[in-house]
Structure formats: C-alpha cells, structure tokens
Amino acid sequence: MPFVEQGLVVRHNQVSRDMWELEFIAPAIAPEALPGQFVHIRSALGINPLLRRPLSLYDVDKKLGSITLLYKIVGTGTNLLTRIKTKEYVDVMGPLGKGFSLPPKGKRVVLIGGGVGIAPLVYLARVLSDRGYQVKVLHGVESRRQLVAFDKMRQIGVDFMPSTMDGSAGFKGLVTELLQKKINPSEVDYIYTCGPEIMMAAVADYARERAIEGELSMEEYMACGVGACLGCARKLKTDDESYVKICKDGPVFPLGAVELLG
Amino acid sequence: MRNKETLIQDQEPELSVNLGGLIMNNPVAVASGTFGYGREYEDYVDISSIGAIIVKGTTLTPRPGNPGPRIVETPAGMLNSIGLENPGIDVFLNEHLPYLQEHRCTVIANIAGNTVEEYAELAARIEGHRGVGAIELNISCPNVKQGGLQFGTDPELVFQVVNAVKKNSTLPVIPKLSPNVTDIVSIARAAQAGGADALSMINTLMGMAVDIKNRKPLLGNIFGGLSGPAIKPVALRMIYQVYREVKLPILGGGGIMNLNDALEFMMVGASAVSVGTGIFVHPRLAVDIAEGLKEWMQQNNISQLSEIVGVATH
Numbered sequence: 001m002p003f004v005e006q007g008l009v010v011r012h013n014q015v016s017r018d019m020w021e022l023e024f025i026a027p028a029i030a031p032e033a034l035p036g037q038f039v040h041i042r043s044a045l046g047i048n049p050l051l052r053r054p055l056s057l058y059d060v061d062k063k064l065g066s067i068t069l070l071y072k073i074v075g076t077g078t079n080l081l082t083r084i085k086t087k088e089y090v091d092v093m094g095p096l097g098k099g100f101s102l103p104p105k106g107k108r109v110v111l112i113g114g115g116v117g118i119a120p121l122v123y124l125a126r127v128l129s130d131r132g133y134q135v136k137v138l139h140g141v142e143s144r145r146q147l148v149a150f151d152k153m154r155q156i157g158v159d160f161m162p163s164t165m166d167g168s169a170g171f172k173g174l175v176t177e178l179l180q181k182k183i184n185p186s187e188v189d190y191i192y193t194c195g196p197e198i199m200m201a202a203v204a205d206y207a208r209e210r211a212i213e214g215e216l217s218m219e220e221y222m223a224c225g226v227g228a229c230l231g232c233a234r235k236l237k238t239d240d241e242s243y244v245k246i247c248k249d250g251p252v253f254p255l256g257a258v259e260l261l262g
Numbered sequence: 263m264r265n266k267e268t269l270i271q272d273q274e275p276e277l278s279v280n281l282g283g284l285i286m287n288n289p290v291a292v293a294s295g296t297f298g299y300g301r302e303y304e305d306y307v308d309i310s311s312i313g314a315i316i317v318k319g320t321t322l323t324p325r326p327g328n329p330g331p332r333i334v335e336t337p338a339g340m341l342n343s344i345g346l347e348n349p350g351i352d353v354f355l356n357e358h359l360p361y362l363q364e365h366r367c368t369v370i371a372n373i374a375g376n377t378v379e380e381y382a383e384l385a386a387r388i389e390g391h392r393g394v395g396a397i398e399l400n401i402s403c404p405n406v407k408q409g410g411l412q413f414g415t416d417p418e419l420v421f422q423v424v425n426a427v428k429k430n431s432t433l434p435v436i437p438k439l440s441p442n443v444t445d446i447v448s449i450a451r452a453a454q455a456g457g458a459d460a461l462s463m464i465n466t467l468m469g470m471a472v473d474i475k476n477r478k479p480l481l482g483n484i485f486g487g488l489s490g491p492a493i494k495p496v497a498l499r500m501i502y503q504v505y506r507e508v509k510l511p512i513l514g515g516g517g518i519m520n521l522n523d524a525l526e527f528m529m530v531g532a533s534a535v536s537v538g539t540g541i542f543v544h545p546r547l548a549v550d551i552a553e554g555l556k557e558w559m560q561q562n563n564i565s566q567l568s569e570i571v572g573v574a575t576h
Contacts (some may be wrong), residue, residue, distance in 0.1 A: 002303050004545060044545065047338045047491045047519060050427075051542055077335075093545070221333050223340060223542045228298035228305075230344045231333035241326050243347065248302075 002226075003028040003095055006089040010066060012082075015148040018081055019116060021058070022067040029094045030065045033057050035124035036099030036217055037068065037253040040225040042091040052093060054222045054247070056120040056194075059152065065105050067092075068104020070148065083101045096225050097251050098247070100124050100133065100215055102191060104185040107189035111137045111158075114175055118149045121194055122218050126156050136161065136183070140175025140199070144168035166229035176202040185210045192216070197260040204255040214255040222248040235259045269296050271435030275559035276566050277552065279313075281534050282435035282459030282511050284396040286313040286368055288552040289567060290524065291514055293338070293538030294319055294372040294398060294438070295344065299358035305546035309367055313534060313552060314461035316370040316462075318433035319400045322380055322387075324350040331480040334471050339517070340539060342468055343483035346374055348402075352422065357504050363393030370436065372402035373427075378419070381418075382426040389431055397433050399423060402440030402465035414465070417452035424456030434459035436513060441496055444467050450504040461504065461511040462536070464497045490539040491517040505531025505572050521554035528567065571575070 007024030015021050042051040058070040073079050111121040118139050128135050135158040141147055143166045153160040162170030163178040171178040191214030193203040200216045209212050219231040227248030237241050237259050277288040291314035300309045329349025334341050362369050371394045375381035388394050403421055413419045427435050437453045438558035440466040445528050450461055466487025471480040497516025515533025519522050519540045527535045540547045
C-alpha cells in the first residue's frame with residue numbers, strides 16, 4: 001500500500017557533475033518498496049514547481065527503513081531538490097507503480113543501464129543477488145566519473161562491466177556495443193534495462209533477435225503518479241489504439257511492449 | 263444546566279450544501295479528470311468522505327485519447343491534453359459506478375458528446391442508475407477536435423445541450439463552463455435558460471508551451487488546458503461576474519491549493535468548490551480543506567456556509 005510521508009533526510013550528496021544521491025528515512029514506504037517502483041517527491045514547498053517528481057528507487061535499506069534516490073539535474077525541480085539538507089524532511093509519496101518481475105530461479109540475468117538509468121537497476125541487482133541469481137551489470141556512461149553506482153555494485157557483489165564513450169574506464173563505446181561484443185548470448189536468460197529510449201530500443205532488438213525475454217523501465221512526465229490523470233500515456237506496440245499509463249501499468253514493461261522514441 | 267453561550271459554542275457548523283438539488287456532505291468536490299473513478303486514490307483518503315467525486319469525463323464509445331506528451335508543467339500550473347481518454351459510458355456504469363456506490367460516494371457523472379443528441383443519449387443512459395447524484399456537462403474540453411469547447415463557447419449551443427439533457431434526466435444538471443470565451447455571463451445565462459440546476463466553473467484555459475531544443479510545441483496535441491494556481495485569479499473573476507448576474511448555485515474551482523483559496527472562491531459566490539490539480543500534490547486535499555473549513559467556521563462563529571457565499575460581491 002502506498003503512503004505519503006515526510007522522509008527525514010540522512011544523506012544528500014553530489015556524486016558527479018550533475019547527479020546526486022538522496023537518502024531519507026521512510027518507515028512506511030521502505031518496507032513495501034520493490035525494485036522498479038518509484039516515489040513521487042516534492043522538490044520544494046510552494047507552488048512553483050507545482051508537481052511532484054517521479055524518481056525510481058536506487059536502493060532500499062529495509063533494516064534502517066531508508067530509501068536512496070539517484071537523480072540527475074534536468075530542470076528547475078531537480079535543481080531545487082539539491083538544496084534540501086540533511087535533517088530536513090522531504091514530502092514523499094510511494095511506493096508507486098509496477099516494479100520488475102523476478103525470473104524463475106537459476107536464470108542468468110543481465111542488467112543494462114544507460115547514464116542515470118542505472119538507478120532502478122541497483123536495487124534490482126541487490127534483490128536478485130540476495131535471492132541467489134547470477135547477475136551481470138552493464139553500465140554505459142560518457143566518462144569514468146559518471147560510474148556512480150560502482151561502489152554499490154561491488155558491495156552487492158555482482159559482475160560489473162562499465163562502458164565509457166571516452167574510454168576512461170572499461171569498454172570504449174556504447175553499452176549496446178559492449179553487449180554485442182563481450183556478452184555471450186547463450187549465457188543470458190533474462191535482460192533488464194533502463195536508460196535513454198534509443199538505447200533501450202537497441203537492447204530490445206538484441207533480445208528479440210535472440211529470443212531472450214526481459215523488461216525495461218520507462219520514464220515520462222507525470223502529474224498524479226497513481227493512474228488518475230492519464231497524463232503519462234504511451235502507446236502499446238501491439239495495439240495502436242490503446243495507451244498504457246507509465247505510472248500505474250508501469251514504469252516496468254516487458255521488452256518490446258511499448259513504443260519507444262528514437 | 264448549560265447556559266445559552268455554551269450551547270452556541272457546542273453547535274457544529276453546518277458543512278452540507280445543496281448544489282442545485284445535489285446534497286453534498288461538505289462543499290469540497292474533486293474535479294473531473296483529476297481523481298479517476300475514485301479507486302485510484304482509495305489508499306490515500308476515505309473517498310466516501312469527499313463532498314462529491316466528479317468522475318472522469320465519459321463519452322458514448324471508448325476514446326483512446328491524444329498522443330503524448332500529454333502534460334507539461336508551467337509556472338504555478340500545468341498544461342494537459344489528455345483528449346478525453348475513457349472507456350465509454352457502458353464501462354463507467356457497469357464497472358466503475360458499482361464500486362463508488364459500494365463506498366457510498368457522492369458521485370457526479372461528467373459527460374461529453376460530439377453532438378447535442380449524444381449528450382442527450384448519455385443522460386438517458388445514466389437515468390435510473392442508482393449512485394449518480396448529478397450530471398456535469400463537459401461543454402468545455404479544449405482537447406477534443408469535435409464538440410467539447412465548441413459547445414461551451416456558443417450560447418445557443420449551450421442552451422440546446424442543457425435543454426436536451428434536462429429533457430432526458432431527472433438529476434441535477436451542472437454545465438461546466440469554459441473560460442475561453444469573451445463574455446462568460448452570456449454563456450451562464452444561456453445555461454440557465456436551458457434549465458441548468460447549477461454551474462461548474464471554470465474548466466482549463468487554453469495554452470501551449472514550446473520545446474526550445476527541438477523547436478516545436480511541447481504537447482503532442484500542440485494546445486492544452488492550463489490548470490493550477492496560475493488560473494485562480496481568472497476563475498475568481500469569472501465566478502464573481504456570473505454570481506452577480508445569474509441566480510444559480512456555483513461549483514467553483516481553478517487552482518485551489520488550500521483552505522484560503524477555497525474561501526476566496528466562496529466569497530466571490532461559489533456555494534461549493536472543486537479541487538483538481540492540487541490533488542496531484544496533496545492526495546488528501548479535498549478532505550483536508552473540508553476539515554479546515556469546519557474549524558475556520560467555528561473560529562469565526564459561522565454556522566452556515568451561506569453566510570460567506572458571495573460576501574465579497576456586495
């Protein structure tokens with residue numbers, strides 16, 4: 001069940017030029033939060049910006065009852081969010097949306113993140129790893145400094161493979177090239193992806209050509225976050241007359257189910 | 263033996279209102295399109311305690327809605343171009359209405375047609391279904407190509423639609439007026455002449471926003487309806503004008519975010535208010551305002567809301 005609560009901020013730090021990590025205590029939301037779900041957060045009080053911002057769950061510490069978000073500064077809302085200090089409160093609504101489903105036991109899974117799209121894959125990697133899945137994580141960024149999830153991935157204990165466009169760490173090139181060139185498809189049973197839609201579309205093509213199942217996590221402008229306003233609609237690929245709501249039917253969908261941009 | 267003074271203090275202020283024949287337990291409704299069919303918010307608020315739930319606009323046949331992006335945030339507000347996505351009247355009556363009835367909600371159905379005949383048929387289909395307390399006429403949706411706004415900007419069409427619906431319905435009929443007109447009073451008069459029982463005002467203001475990077479409109483539908491605190495002054499002005507000229511109860515809304523906003527609307531003539539965009543920020547907004555209103559009435563020795571409705575227009 002979702003809640004609205006005031007989360008006590010225990011950590012809020014800049015992790016790269018334009019990315020921040022925000023950890024807060026959310027005793028009602030944290031115990032119920034599943035990988036792939038999101039919270040709807042107010043970046044500031046007042047009426048400008050007016051709406052909440054949907055941010056995926058980067059990590060959840062169930063013992064502490066805390067939620068960590070990873071966000072990138074993209075506009076006024078996220079810019080204002082950076083001003084919130086530790087010991088202050090954030091107004092949070094969640095957990096919202098339909099998260100990732102877990103594949104049958106024993107499946108070998110590959111997680112592919114692009115940029116800040118790594119966020120929901122960290123909590124997913126933690127849960128998958130805890131449940132004994134063999135997990136490989138591919139993270140594509142521009143440059144080494146944006147590999148913000150490196151420490152968490154190492155702590156979780158997954159096989160972490162970065163790619164950078166400038167070659168400053170790991171594979172040089174796109175994360176989808178890394179996938180094509182360095183991963184043996186016969187060792188992949190299930191794929192999860194989150195990142196720019198052009199990247200997710202390439203991952204979906206890769207998976208379809210090799211008959212690998214998987215899921216992706218979408219992002220869209222949202223108002224209500226609960227399926228009431230129908231603002232975050234996207235077309236289904238299978239049926240061009242109907243729309244799905246990213247907030248309620250998603251944000252996680254099977255690979256190939258929803259039309260992607262680019 | 264209690265003296266007279268304590269008796270007065272003990273008196274609970276009367277929050278219920280009669281909106282053109284619809285009895286609301288409190289004067290705070292949730293606006294159409296912002297609260298789905300109620301169940302979307304059941305985890306956050308006791309939906310039965312809301313003054314009235316105005317459900318998502320319903321058409322005769324299902325509508326898929328507009329291509330995205332459908333919403334964009336603007337200063338102190340947002341634009342939407344949902345395009346009346348809805349599953350049609352049958353699904354509303356058979357799948358959503360029973361749930362609302364089970365929860366004893368006060369329900370206002372919102373109907374939208376492409377023609378006068380369609381409005382009349384929608385009203386006829388609702389007639390006899392228990393659980394609908396009133397009908398709001400969407401004659402002001404800016405996001406559909408046919409009908410919608412076109413009906414709400416022509417006094418003659420407003421008259422025809424209201425009149426046709428009244429002939430097919432025993433429920434209170436509440437046209438929702440568009441602010442996208444030159445003379446709101448003439449529209450309100452036409453609605454009254456057609457037999458409206460109350461007026462709902464205002465719908466969204468037509469607007470747009472531009473994506474500078476891609477050099478094109480931000481909304482897939484180019485234009486959208488502006489809502490939120492940005493439109494509150496316009497709504498207040500229009501309600502003030504209509505209240506002075508037309509003797510129909512008004513359900514007023516447009517950017518209400520708190521109790522003070524609601525009081526402003528009442529003071530310019532709204533008998534009841536609706537919250538919409540504010541719900542996206544505060545899911546409990548309607549009941550919070552109703553509770554706040556009760557306290558405010560106690561503190562200000564007001565026993566009936568009629569004591570404040572329209573006081574700022576004299």
